[in-house]
Amino acid sequence: MKDLLGREVNLGEKRLWLLDMDGTIYMENRIFDGTLALLERIRQRGGRYVFITNNSSKSVTDYLRKVRAMGIPAEEENFFTSAQAAVLLLRENYPGAKVYCQGTESLVRELRQGGIDVTTRVEPVDLVLTGFDLELTSEKLRKTCQILTEQKQAAYYATNPDLVCPVSFGYVPDCGSMSIMIRNATGREPIYIGKPQPTMIRIVMEKYGCTPEQCVVVGDRVYTDIASGFHAGVDTIGVLSGEATLEDFQNTDTPPTWLFRNVREIWNALG
Ligand SMILES: [Mg+2]
Numbered sequence: 001m002k003d004l005l006g007r008e009v010n011l012g013e014k015r016l017w018l019l020d021m022d023g024t025i026y027m028e029n030r031i032f033d034g035t036l037a038l039l040e041r042i043r044q045r046g047g048r049y050v051f052i053t054n055n056s057s058k059s060v061t062d063y064l065r066k067v068r069a070m071g072i073p074a075e076e077e078n079f080f081t082s083a084q085a086a087v088l089l090l091r092e093n094y095p096g097a098k099v100y101c102q103g104t105e106s107l108v109r110e111l112r113q114g115g116i117d118v119t120t121r122v123e124p125v126d127l128v129l130t131g132f133d134l135e136l137t138s139e140k141l142r143k144t145c146q147i148l149t150e151q152k153q154a155a156y157y158a159t160n161p162d163l164v165c166p167v168s169f170g171y172v173p174d175c176g177s178m179s180i181m182i183r184n185a186t187g188r189e190p191i192y193i194g195k196p197q198p199t200m201i202r203i204v205m206e207k208y209g210c211t212p213e214q215c216v217v218v219g220d221r222v223y224t225d226i227a228s229g230f231h232a233g234v235d236t237i238g239v240l241s242g243e244a245t246l247e248d249f250q251n252t253d254t255p256p257t258w259l260f261r262n263v264r265e266i267w268n269a270l271g
Contacts, residue, residue, distance in 0.1 A: 001269050003258040004246075009269045016210040017042050017049040018201060018229070020219035021067075023242020025051075025263060028168050031070040032241055034264025039072065041270050049078060050204050052217075054160035054194035054224055056083040056131035056175065059106045080204050082159040082194035083107050086129060087114030088203065089193055094127055094155070102144045103131030103159070122146050130182070130190065131159040132175040141181070148186040158190035162224060166243060195219075196227030196254070201234060218266065220244055222252045230254035237266060 001009045019025060025035040042049050051063070051074070058066070060079045067074050090099065091114065101108050101118050111118045111129075119125065122143050128151075130144065148156060158179050164171035179190050194200060205215055215234045219225020220242025229236035231254070238249045238256035241263070249259055260266050 001271070003260060003269070004240075005250075005259050007258060009258050011216065011266075011270050013214055014216045014235075015047045015214040016205065016208055016216070017047060018052045018204060018215065018217045018234075019049055020217075020221070020225045020242075021051050021053050021063075022055070023166050023220035024218055024225075024239055025072070026067075026070060027166065027242070029066075029070070031072070032263055034262060034267050036071060038263045038267040038270070041267055045270070048208060051079050052081075052195070052200055052204065052225075052228075053079070054082045054132075054162050054175075055165070056081060056086070056107050056159035056194075057104045057134045059083065059110045062106060080200055082200070083110045083131065084114075085200045085203065086131075086157070086159055086193050087111060087116060089157075089199070090114075090116050090127070090129075097126035098124070099127045099129055100125040100144070100147050100154075101129050101131070102136075102140050103129070103133050104135050107131045107133075107159075125151065125154050127155040127157065128190075129157050129159070130175065130178065132162070132165065133178065136178065141185075144182060145185045148182065148188045156188055156190045158192050160194035160224070161192040161196070162194075162221075164243075194228075195221075195224040196231060198228055198232035201228055201232035205232070205234075216257075218263075222248050222254065222256075226252075226256045227254040229256075239263065239266070 161176040162174040163176040165174040217229030218237045235257040238259045
């Protein structure tokens with residue numbers, strides 16, 4: 001079995017499948033042909049799948065509702081979001097820190113449930129965290145800029161560097177673009193938590209006791225999905241059903257191990 005670029009495909013060893021969602025297994029609310037078949041086959045072969053997403057605007061509960069409505073079998077443990085990664089990172093590296101958050105109500109709730117001391121007001125803080133904020137207002141931007149300008153000692157993190165988020169008609173600005181607006185106003189640049197950092201991949205591998213050889217990352221973006229797997233030393237599969245084109249996958253420093261048109265072709269390759 002060969003991939004689109006004629007490379008021999010060997011997925012027999014893979015036990016842990018780390019799948020991107022938007023552009024990989026569905027587009028907005030439309031599930032792709034082959035998604036259910038692929039997930040079923042992974043399970044039949046004794047494997048496990050975890051949906052890894054940079055999108056911090058939705059909580060795991062929101063995602064569960066969304067994918068179950070599409071008929072995708074999933075429990076909480078099948079998800080790992082950049083918001084969950086943020087909670088783990090803050091708990092580990094900044095215990096007890098006061099955190100100003102610019103994000104959705106859902107992100108603020110998730111941080112608080114994770115034991116993080118969160119404020120959305122202008123006050124002295126240890127750290128600023130911004131997420132993909134679908135409820136963004138000028139007032140929120142003003143507060144974030146004020147804190148970042150007046151409190152230079154406060155650390156600054158953002159959940160994900162994605163520039164755009166795919167929707168039915170094209171794209172809307174994502175967290176990376178919001179960070180650029182804030183940088184233009186304050187001169188400050190965040191440290192990003194989600195993909196392409198290998199952090200999320202490593203945490204999930206450790207959780208399930210899998211080696212990099214037993215793991216594979218699947219995604220439609222070179223600069224986040226594929227790069228995160230590349231940096232974690234894990235095989236990756238690029239798909240052409242989302243953002244990246246064939247050229248994008250070929251002209252990069254972090255190329256995917258294998259390339260397929262869509263999840264149906266991966267199902268086929270898994271045999
Ligand atoms: Mg995607």
